[in-house]
Each structure stands twice: as structure tokens, then as C-alpha cells.
Amino acid sequence: xxxxxxxxxxxxxxxxxxxxxxxxxxxxxxxxxxxxxxxxxxxxxxxxxxxxxxxxxxxxxxxxxxxxxxxxxxxxxxxxxxxxxxxxxxxxxxxxx
Numbered sequence: 115x116x117x118x119x120x121x122x123x124x125x126x127x128x129x130x131x132x133x134x135x136x137x138x139x140x141x142x143x144x145x146x147x148x149x150x151x152x153x154x155x156x157x158x159x160x161x162x163x164x165x166x167x168x169x170x171x172x173x174x175x176x177x178x179x180x181x182x183x184x185x186x187x188x189x190x191x192x193x194x195x196x197x198x199x200x201x202x203x204x205x206x207x208x209x210x211x
Contacts, residue, residue: 117195124194128187135159136179161185 135155138144147154155162161182165175 115198117198120194120198121191124191125187127194128190129183131158131190132183132186135162136183139165159186160189 135144135147135158138147138155144155147158159182164178164182164185
């Protein structure tokens, strides 16, 4: 797997997570993402805090939502690249015997 493919996969997963959580928020059932007092939405979408802090007017809120989605996609893309690099380094160390 190349770095570009890893980045695209990570960004795609970030986009899917963002839209899934926005859908739950839209229907008002985002409370199901709490397990033993831990808010899973903050774990899977750390930049979602911007949604509750940034809404003042509709255009500003829409911009904040798009910014939050872009940040989340970037986070997942970077995590995918780091995971790919780590696995490649471990494979190189394993085969160096």
C-alpha cells in the first residue's frame, strides 16, 4: 500500500465518521455514543467541539461544520499514514535478520 492510498483511505474513513456523527446529531440521538460516561463522539471526532462552540449565525455555523469535517479528515489521513509507516518499519526490522 502506498502512502497516497493510505492517506485516501484515512480521509475516506474520516469523512464517513463525520457524516455518521452529523446524522446522529441531526436526528437528536447522539447520546447513544456515551459508554460509561465517556463521550465517544469526542474520541472519534475530536474537532466536533467546534460545532457546539462556533455556531453564532447560519453562514458561520456552516463554515465551522465544514472546517470541523476537514480537520477530522486530516486527522484520520495523518493517522493512516503514520500507521502505514509504522507497519512498514516493523516489517523492515522483522526481515532484517
